[in-house]
Amino acid sequence: MASTVLYLNNSAKDIIFSLLEDRFQFLNPNTSSDSLFSSLVGTVRILLCVANSPVNSETLDKYPSLECVVGSTTGLNHIDLAECRRRGIRVTNAGDVFADDAVDYAVGLLIDTLRRISVADRFVRGGSWAIKGQFPLSYNVWGKRVGIAGMGSIGRRISKRLQAFGCSIAYNSRKPKANISFPFYASVQELASNVDILVVCCALTNETRHIISRDVMKALGKEGIIVNIGRGSLIDEKEMVKLLVKGEIGGAGLDVFENEPVVPQELYALDNVVLSPHRGGAVPESLLRLQEIMIANIEAFFANKPLLSEIELESLSWIPS
């Protein structure tokens, strides 16, 4: 009998199925025949979770034999990891396949926001250069103090790149990291008071939701810039919009929002923000590598070999046990 793989979200099809349909039997609650579904629902061991489709205890209850959830994203805030750990279900993520591209994007948003690239491009395309003359001066990137909220593999890569721009780096994370010599701040607010730019790239958890609060943004100050490539809910978006509109923070480069694809309309009129539709990792090379790592995880699972990008659930101290 072919090994069975469960999926819940139809976009899984485009990403991975064509490469695997010869080797595995796929099961889906909406498209599989009733007889097939009812014969396998009790025995299926692996779930493919593409994009942000939620996996919670209700989902897990339906498939009592699940042993593994293969995710397609870097952050797994849509998967109830505490519940998976409790049930002994293993979980994999996208590993670092998106890291370089998310980091490039963060640096791009940072330069764009400070140097007003998107605004200046609108200025030229709208014909304003010839009529209004000189474009207003912007702010330099060189030598700025950058605070990284979340010093994982993305934070590290951002630091490496920004050092080449003469930026000084400081960071906040749950604990100081070994092998990282940048100044560590135990609170994000303290970090924000000591930098010009705050780059948000930590994982979204119950603890980090709205970690960039009104107080943190006030500490960043009138000339401070926020870059968010993590998740929208890391920032208190309502407060951020208010502060941006009032000029109480200097600007923002945002690839993620709290209620995607809805973006607060107040931001559309602002020239000190750069808005992007969650495209940080969206280059063909990354998606190809994502396919490879997801397939490799599925194959390793059925071959009883170590998974490639397994989350060490036992060591995640922020998950309530």
Next chain:
Amino acid sequence: MESIGVLMMCPMNSYLEQELDKRFKLFRYWNIPQTQQFLKENSNSIRAVVGNSMAGADAQLIESLPKLEIVSSFSVGLDKIDLNKCKEKGIRVTNTPDVLTEDVADLAIGLMLAVLRRLCECDRYVRKGLWKTGDFKLTTKFTGKSVGIIGLGRIGTAIAKRAEAFDCPISYYSRSEKADTNYKYYPSVIDLASNCQILVVACSLTPETRHIINREVIDALGPKGVLINIGRGPHVDEAELVSALVEGRLGGAGLDVFENEPEAPEELFGLDNVVLLPHVGSGTIETRTAMADLVLGNLEAHFLNKPLLTPVV
């Protein structure tokens, strides 16, 4: 020094204008209705000209100012100043090197990221409310792309250093191979363009480098290649660039400078694979203030008979 006449050629920086006005007898050339008449009446008091990348001192202006001693340019490039004429007449020339190097290099990388990752188009997509209708398309990876640099001077080197942090292999073209670098050298621009994915113009504008980006170079760069120009507009044969972009023979372009500023070719306004900037390479508050201080410092040094800070001639 209040009696020394200084002629400022065009508006360039309000801080500089203010400071010049405080320290010297400042004439604002752009406000003068009858320039011939004005030059006749004031030629004996004008001892300094302050210009920039838009307006400098050509042979005619130099000839009409017999007391001119120094041209202090609010720019690094001096293509608007007749340097030979200045040499001939013993007129000193200064520019503002170094202080803008980092800004221009930052912007060059910003343009690469904006073109490859479609930052400006993404921003337009969101502001037009299109995200709700579906995901934005995939874009192009930047990390690891090969970067070719024309002119490995201060700015070219600063760009290379940044691009290396993105794991980009670096190659370059210049008149001669540099001894103090490991970057790959190509003795021809066409060879460089054939062997890189992103080509950056970072050399100074001279008769030899005018239209250094011609049709052959553009074709060598090809339909997946990206051209970045943070040098001067005339480095690029703009008509050829426009037709290559419109016909899809070139992958994309990030342009901070144009042949006929402040005009940019309208044929490009509808294209999503270009980023068009209004010559803002050094346009940050911090850098413009540092540049203004250099212009002022050079003028004061000259009139106090001290060594110039950043002399060219």
